[in-house]
Amino acid sequence: MSFDLSLTGAQQDLVERTHAFAEDVIRPVAAKYDKAQEFPWEVLEKAAEEGFYSPLFYRDLIGDPTGLSLPLFMEELFWGCAGIGLAIVMPALALSSIGQSATPEQMLRWAPECFGSPGDLKLAALCVSEPEGGSDVRNLRTTATREGDHWIIEGHKMWIGNGGIADVHVVNATVDPDLGHRGQALFIVPGDTPGIELVRKLDKLGCRASHTAELRFHDCRIPADHLLGGDDKLNRRRERARAEAEGAAAPGRRSATLGTFEQTRPMVAAQALGIARAALEFAAGYANEREAFGAPIIDNQGVSFPLADIATQLDAARLLTWRASWMAANNVPFRHAEGSMSKLAASEVAVRATEQAIQTCGGWGYITDNPVEKWYRDAKLYTIFEGTSEIQRMVIGRSLGAAVGTPLHYDLPVDGGQLNRQLGRGTPLRTRIGAAALNAKDHIPAPALRAAMRFLAPPNRR
Numbered sequence: 001m002s003f004d005l006s007l008t009g010a011q012q013d014l015v016e017r018t019h020a021f022a023e024d025v026i027r028p029v030a031a032k033y034d035k036a037q038e039f040p041w042e043v044l045e046k047a048a049e050e051g052f053y054s055p056l057f058y059r060d061l062i063g064d065p066t067g068l069s070l071p072l073f074m075e076e077l078f079w080g081c082a083g084i085g086l087a088i089v090m091p092a093l094a095l096s097s098i099g100q101s102a103t104p105e106q107m108l109r110w111a112p113e114c115f116g117s118p119g120d121l122k123l124a125a126l127c128v129s130e131p132e133g134g135s136d137v138r139n140l141r142t143t144a145t146r147e148g149d150h151w152i153i154e155g156h157k158m159w160i161g162n163g164g165i166a167d168v169h170v171v172n173a174t175v176d177p178d179l180g181h182r183g184q185a186l187f188i189v190p191g192d193t194p195g196i197e198l199v200r201k202l203d204k205l206g207c208r209a210s211h212t213a214e215l216r217f218h219d220c221r222i223p224a225d226h227l228l229g230g231d232d233k234l235n236r237r238r239e240r241a242r243a244e245a246e247g248a249a250a251p252g253r254r255s256a257t258l259g260t261f262e263q264t265r266p267m268v269a270a271q272a273l274g275i276a277r278a279a280l281e282f283a284a285g286y287a288n289e290r291e292a293f294g295a296p297i298i299d300n301q302g303v304s305f306p307l308a309d310i311a312t313q314l315d316a317a318r319l320l321t322w323r324a325s326w327m328a329a330n331n332v333p334f335r336h337a338e339g340s341m342s343k344l345a346a347s348e349v350a351v352r353a354t355e356q357a358i359q360t361c362g363g364w365g366y367i368t369d370n371p372v373e374k375w376y377r378d379a380k381l382y383t384i385f386e387g388t389s390e391i392q393r394m395v396i397g398r399s400l401g402a403a404v405g406t407p408l409h410y411d412l413p414v415d416g417g418q419l420n421r422q423l424g425r426g427t428p429l430r431t432r433i434g435a436a437a438l439n440a441k442d443h444i445p446a447p448a449l450r451a452a453m454r455f456l457a458p459p460n461r462r
């Protein structure tokens, strides 16, 4: 499907419904949950009643071939509050990793367990990062060892959203340490499995309504069928990785975890857009109201220019995000690291926008009477999790070797048939027809000329 900026009716309704939810349900309680650092159960219940907390809802958004539904939803929700937004969408991150690896039977079994239903909500967590390092996923030390009909998980995880309180933990563990990240697999560890220890809930700078924890897995025994994708798929991947290491095969696929990050980066980027937009709107509104030296402060270019830069960078980041999301929805490979570009641009503009909002509001921006100081704290997370800004630059930098000299549009799928190739805009035949019509203009009756001009004129002049 072609990339298209116009919204469908359903997308427009989704934007309006999500915005109303963010404004009426999330914003009024955002400061309370931020201060108390409490999990917003009541908001999750309302989100579930609204249909925003269900595997089918996310399946629908991810399956939208325009790619726009998911980022539109994320931006509006996180415009309300990023901490509460994370609490609502955390199971979708876990679901995305299940979707990358699971068999259809596993998907059917575990997807409902990640969300539950209104009145009986459930939570899910994606457990990848470890205290020794989150960026270098090849170096993860949690292990999964097979014993008869069970896997035994041993390890230590850090910064895990919903960790220890989730009903479903999707855990990345090493099965074959010699194969680096290719020797890792994802396992479902139900929350009531003996051996999961919630070491502590982490005390965070921002996004404080979301629950983030340090976890230990000690002699954590799970049935063999909790390996996502199953034994055969794992064995095939290990064989392929060994053959590659010995130079006997072409490079194969990446690990399930890395695949998940690629898929979820535009989704996380759209969350950062929501924070940035909230900050820009607030700052612009304040700058128009606040007077200094007898005039609104927006009249000073020192105030309006930085906001103009933010507005420009925000739209640029949104377009990168929509593009990456469209590519993901249409299975166009991220050859130029387009997912990383979207995450890098959106997270960095969120930090700049929130900082500029504080600057614009002066002393009123620095105290908790206004939400901008909270948005600043929330935004900072986005340059750290789901791959730090440095890691995004590393991915983009690596892609440059292969991509130099080939702009993105050279790689995009080609739409339109043979007729378009012969008569489409810019084709020589079309230009010759136009030139012939111009040469003959004095001999052609006016109505026929007008009809020809209707065909040749730009669309908005017709």
Ligand SMILES: Cc1cc2nc3c(=O)[nH]c(=O)nc-3n(C[C@H](O)[C@H](O)[C@H](O)COP(=O)(O)OP(=O)(O)OC[C@H]3O[C@@H](n4cnc5c(N)ncnc54)[C@H](O)[C@@H]3O)c2cc1C
Pocket (backbone or CB within 6 Å): 126, 127, 128, 129, 130, 131, 132, 133, 134, 135, 136, 158, 159, 160, 161, 162, 204, 207, 212, 381, 384, 385, 386, 387, 388, 389, 390, 391, 394
């Ligand atoms: C609030 C919060 C929620 C989180 N939620 C989850 C979650 O739900 N599940 C989960 O698995 N993880 C989660 N994380 C973990 C997060 O993904 C990691 O913190 C992140 O990947 C960075 O890893 P690290 O903290 O170990 O930093 P490190 O990897 O130790 O990096 C430290 C610094 O070195 C830089 N650096 C590292 N390597 C390079 C390099 N090659 N080149 C240049 N610079 C480099 C990094 O960019 C960073 O600035 C969360 C983190 C936070 C703070």
